[in-house]
Amino acid sequence: MSKEHVDMWKELGLDLEAHDGLLGILGQAYGDIFLSQKNRPEGMKYFDFVVSEVHGLRIKELIEEKKKGNLVVGTFCVYVPEELVLAVDGVQIGLCAGAEVGFEKAEEHLPRNTCALIKAFVGFRLADLCPYTEVADFVVGETTCDGKKKAYELFSGFKDLYVMEIPQMKRESDRQLWKTEILRFRDELEKRSGKKITAEGLKKGIEIVNEKRKALQRLAKIRYKHPSVISGRDALLINQISFYDNPARFIGSVNTLCDELEERGKSGVSINGNSFKKIVMSGCPMAVPNWKTPFLVESAGAAIVAEESCVGERNTRDMIAGYGDSLETMLESLVDRYMKIDCACFTPNEERLENIIKMVRDSKADGVIHYSLQFCTPYLIESKKVQERCRKEGIPYLTLETDYSSGDMEQLKTRIEAFIEKL
């Protein structure tokens, strides 16, 4: 590690020794899971570089943004509208939540029966191991699930925190509540940044995020058509990086990669050979470096052709549409777009079932693997509805419940292999 990086981490208050250990493990896992793949697209080199500098150059850039007087806003959820943050020249970043880090410390505050993602975001903070959390001016939480909702109350003791309320149904009164939340967040950003959100500024924000979603949609559609030009884990990685990276640079890199993938598709390049089963992964978000399950699925000889999760199409499916030129119409479009998200926090959430079936049909997938984090009540209960719907549609279905540990790898491997063999 460069001395410059080390000095920066020291200044951010990281636990340097533990952080070195973490980066070592991350590097090793990345080598095993990503770099070992044969015949990867050239365009992945950019994303490899981003990961190699995930706690380095990107953090340096964020510190530069802060020096310029721009807000850095940390989040854990696709409900936080990046468009508004960009409208005050801010940067929105997803925070560390994908590894078994600081769990012992987190369990001093949280029940042991808390999902790994929540324990991780509290643990990373308490163990001083997430430079993103440290560099963020403040963190925006949301009321998507009981675990996060109540954990934020404790987290607010360790970090400046602001909470958005997500409604639980999708009727007109819920839209009203959500609109109030959007306006309240606008006010908060204006207050914290000292900048006014103008029609011009918001339009810029909407255009950037739309472009980002469009690039990720393009990637998703190429995979539907040519499931073998890029691995599912590489596509997941790109979706993960979309929460951290500089948006303009990210959009350019995704589109460059997509040009290459389209060429690969035309010339029949395949990383999987000719015979492989196609899987839609559905369920809980997978934060970096939570690559365990996709790695197991693809190591079993299947190709993941789509991600039905917040780190996947749940986040990229819907654009801000018909937003017009006035601040008012843009805000209304923003409200509408975010109300569409098919998170299991809603009741009912039938549109998620429709979306899953559509993804299976569009990608001509052979089966669905539903992935839930242990103790994630919304997705765990909803998985029964996904299972039932898949059964009705004649789509093979496997449900997995796991955490961030490696203890269940063999058991998962056996179940995944048995499922894929039967397809």
Next chain:
Amino acid sequence: MSKEHVDMWKELGLDLEAHDGLLGILGQAYGDIFLSQKNRPEGMKYFDFVVSEVHGLRIKELIEEKKKGNLVVGTFCVYVPEELVLAVDGVQIGLCAGAEVGFEKAEEHLPRNTCALIKAFVGFRLADLCPYTEVADFVVGETTCDGKKKAYELFSGFKDLYVMEIPQMKRESDRQLWKTEILRFRDELEKRSGKKITAEGLKKGIEIVNEKRKALQRLAKIRYKHPSVISGRDALLINQISFYDNPARFIGSVNTLCDELEERGKSGVSINGNSFKKIVMSGCPMAVPNWKTPFLVESAGAAIVAEESCVGERNTRDMIAGYGDSLETMLESLVDRYMKIDCACFTPNEERLENIIKMVRDSKADGVIHYSLQFCTPYLIESKKVQERCRKEGIPYLTLETDYSSGDMEQLKTRIEAFIEKL
């Protein structure tokens, strides 16, 4: 059991053999936990009778109500406003959710890591063992926690279900959402009953429920002053029965008991002798026949002097106040009253901490025992805040996490005894 009751249960579709077994276990537990107590107030005889006929005479009464064309509305939560149900001459009843019944069947639909209360209400239904669920015209669910919110989606496949949305914060926009929910429920009741909710009808409903809460407040206050005139488990039982019984008869019986308890207080009657420790129980609701923890606490020589739960002061603390004479002002008062409930589903929920401290001070309690059902994320996480607040106030605090099984009785007993000994 009388032949009449058996015929009634058969008609309701109960599993008669399993139901006989359930009543046998209930009767045995009731004998051990309640009837074995020395020097109980005479006034408890009424409540003993109610329990002995909990699946008998009361169900018969509900069937009579239905024959008269009155709605029977089943609930699992103190957010469902009984005032509105009474305003259409309906009856509101709490449904079975307090015993390990039908868990195997429930676990075919729900994750194993679901709290016992939720598994129980699904299990009672699937095992055909709750005459209340069967006799109810429909069930009103609510979005208080992830587990219930998502379990209702499955439950709706087994029973006519209507869901109210509970906001997660307490700002003006939340009150607006909740008001919409109250009006939507009013419309639903009018539609289902074919009756209009008038100012006169709602006033009657408000007066009855206010009277019920007033009687239970009176009981609570007598215990603050004379902690030894009635046991905590008897007081809990009365709160449990308040969800099932005919309101007018219940109010009369509670007030008759209170007259007796005041007399007992004056003449120095004590069921605990002279030396005992006073405990406020705080946390999750305890549905009939979930008496395990209070029994253990009182068997360890302490007196439970107050219940800080939905089956206790969370439900009875607030009256409908200043409701005026018009339908509009009554509905506004109703909205306000239910927004005050200090459920852990809210974020933040600081008023609960204030209420707990007030209860400890008012009752001169020696300590707080926090009771959480396993996997109840909202109360489990919030217990950390209760603990911290008690520490600051110098109030001894013990937290328990349990379920409906008897497997942990010895372990609980040891911890409770050790805690009480140190007080």
